[in-house]
Amino acid sequence: MWTEESTNAVQKIVTTLSVFCIVFLIRAWWNWQTAGLGLKSIPSKGSLGWPIVGESLSVRRCSGDISFEGWLRERIQKYGTMCKSHLFLKPSILMTTTEEVKFVFDDPHKQMRNGAPESLKRIFGSTSIFSLEGEDHRHVYKILNDSILMPELKKKTAEFNRIMRHSLSSWDGQTLDILKPMQTMIFKLMTFNFFGIPWEGEIADRIASLLYTVVLGPTSLPFYFPGTDFYKAMNAKTRVTELVVPIIRELRSAETGRSSKYARSAEKFPYQNLFNIKFNGGKEMISDTGVCDILLSPILSGGQGPGTVVALAIFHLTKNPSMLQKAQAEVDRVRKQKEELGEADLSVSDLKDLKYLTQVYNEVLRISTIVPGVGRVATTDIHFNGHVIPKGWFMLAPFVLIHMDPELYPEPSKFNPDRFETPPNPGKFLPFGRGYRHCVGRDFTKLVVVMTLYHILSNFTWDVVSCSGKVQYVPFVKMIGDFQLSIKSRTHLL
Numbered sequence: 001m002w003t004e005e006s007t008n009a010v011q012k013i014v015t016t017l018s019v020f021c022i023v024f025l026i027r028a029w030w031n032w033q034t035a036g037l038g039l040k041s042i043p044s045k046g047s048l049g050w051p052i053v054g055e056s057l058s059v060r061r062c063s064g065d066i067s068f069e070g071w072l073r074e075r076i077q078k079y080g081t082m083c084k085s086h087l088f089l090k091p092s093i094l095m096t097t098t099e100e101v102k103f104v105f106d107d108p109h110k111q112m113r114n115g116a117p118e119s120l121k122r123i124f125g126s127t128s129i130f131s132l133e134g135e136d137h138r139h140v141y142k143i144l145n146d147s148i149l150m151p152e153l154k155k156k157t158a159e160f161n162r163i164m165r166h167s168l169s170s171w172d173g174q175t176l177d178i179l180k181p182m183q184t185m186i187f188k189l190m191t192f193n194f195f196g197i198p199w200e201g202e203i204a205d206r207i208a209s210l211l212y213t214v215v216l217g218p219t220s221l222p223f224y225f226p227g228t229d230f231y232k233a234m235n236a237k238t239r240v241t242e243l244v245v246p247i248i249r250e251l252r253s254a255e256t257g258r259s260s261k262y263a264r265s266a267e268k269f270p271y272q273n274l275f276n277i278k279f280n281g282g283k284e285m286i287s288d289t290g291v292c293d294i295l296l297s298p299i300l301s302g303g304q305g306p307g308t309v310v311a312l313a314i315f316h317l318t319k320n321p322s323m324l325q326k327a328q329a330e331v332d333r334v335r336k337q338k339e340e341l342g343e344a345d346l347s348v349s350d351l352k353d354l355k356y357l358t359q360v361y362n363e364v365l366r367i368s369t370i371v372p373g374v375g376r377v378a379t380t381d382i383h384f385n386g387h388v389i390p391k392g393w394f395m396l397a398p399f400v401l402i403h404m405d406p407e408l409y410p411e412p413s414k415f416n417p418d419r420f421e422t423p424p425n426p427g428k429f430l431p432f433g434r435g436y437r438h439c440v441g442r443d444f445t446k447l448v449v450v451m452t453l454y455h456i457l458s459n460f461t462w463d464v465v466s467c468s469g470k471v472q473y474v475p476f477v478k479m480i481g482d483f484q485l486s487i488k489s490r491t492h493l494l
């Protein structure tokens with residue numbers, strides 16, 4: 001039986017508990033918002049957003065009409081250029097001016113480590129370039145970088161031309177969204193480039209289809225539960241490794257004298273030096289899986305970029321018919337010159353004759369900064385411009401703001417390849433970053449995108465069937481929604 005007395009007692013307990021909960025939540029909220037304040041002079045302005053998730057959800061919503069650049073500008077207006085936030089599960093500082101971005105890239109006092117998300121590091125592996133720091137990183141970076149700059153790529157353009165022609169050979173008469181076939185082509189081009197895997201073969205097809213699943217993982221939360229993108233990506237990566245490790249084993253033994261079908265006859269495997277790498281101050285010999293992870297990481301990180309740039313270039317040219325005409329005229333002129341010389345393939349030296357197409361390429365990279373910013377984590381308290389960035393805090397350098405600065409690029413939202421009539425100023429054009437983690441795929445991307453655009457423009461015309469024109473901005477720019485073209489061969493026009 002409930003008496004008045006017992007009802008009152010229950011009411012008192014409920015009220016006390018409610019007050020306790022409210023005080024606890026306010027305290028937790030306050031601690032959250034002021035984490036580090038008082039102890040450290042981190043920028044006092046900004047918002048840490050919601051407990052645990054911080055502002056991650058709000059930044060992930062940037063797509064379509066809400067641009068990442070708009071999201072950043074709103075914060076800069078409210079809190080100033082260097083402000084705090086909470087992103088990717090870490091208290092963070094947004095470093096938004098050119099000087100602040102440069103500081104993050106250059107890390108002049110070696111006080112930062114790579115801020116790649118946990119999921120990416122777990123999927124790509126402990127020897128992937130994104131997980132390595134210091135001396136180990138420098139070693140691997142040099143081998144990857146040296147082997148994929150223009151002088152090395154020159155040797156492969158004949159094969160690249162063949163892959164491109166083969167990939168485009170079925171386009172005539174089709175209605176398609178070109179992003180997917182472009183990405184499949186680039187994955188095959190990269191597995192050929194890094195492992196010497198024949199692109200026409202069954203292994204290349206299987207790897208390309210698995211890579212689509214692997215690349216879903218790095219931006220998901222690292223929860224290894226069946227059904228999650230992270231789980232699927234981890235398993236797909238294991239299957240790719242199972243396919244690639246026997247090839248690595250064969251290449252390693254080819255180095256010791258035996259020939260390998262992947263080493264392309266007399267040509268030396270360009271990553272031979274990786275087999276001699278020793279990590280942890282020369283104590284640890286690298287395994288075949290370790291080499292596999294080193295060579296897979298550029299494919300996994302960069303594989304989607306070039307295809308996205310091709311699709312965006314076609315999108316912008318289609319929206320601007322006079323630019324499309326200009327690009328087409330340039331391509332026809334170069335094609336005619338080459339026919340007169342009896343040359344079918346496009347080579348690295350032809351890039352200088354494709355000046356307008358190169359301007360289109362640069363303008364796509366500026367207006368749609370594919371990687372909108374990079375992140376680092378402070379490994380010690382960092383003193384910068386009167387602030388102390390506490391150890392463990394994440395620093396985000398969103399260089400997309402530099403590309404959209406009206407003082408550097410008048411009318412920045414307008415697609416205008418003519419602004420690159422003179423080559424871009426490296427300090428103000430950073431699509432591939434800069435410093436000791438400067439993108440190793442920068443030459444590869446330029447060559448492959450300009451070559452692919454050349455092949456598309458010289459072979460096809462198209463009508464737009466449907467186009468949502470939507471773009472996702474974070475964590476990487478990519479086209480989302482429909483962009484269907486009805487494609488016809490131009491042979492009858494030439």
Ligand code: HEM
Nearest residue numbers: 298302305306370371374431432433437439440441444445
């Ligand atoms: C549109 C295409 C691409 C864009 C916009 C792009 C952009 C970038 C940026 C901004 C970085 C610097 C990251 C940092 O400082 O933390 C980077 C790093 C890197 N990129 Fe690219 N990339 C592209 C394509 C590629 C391709 C095709 C490859 C491989 C062939 C590649 C391989 C890499 C690697 C391995 C790194 C890591 C360097 C390191 O951490 O030391 N990227 N990329």
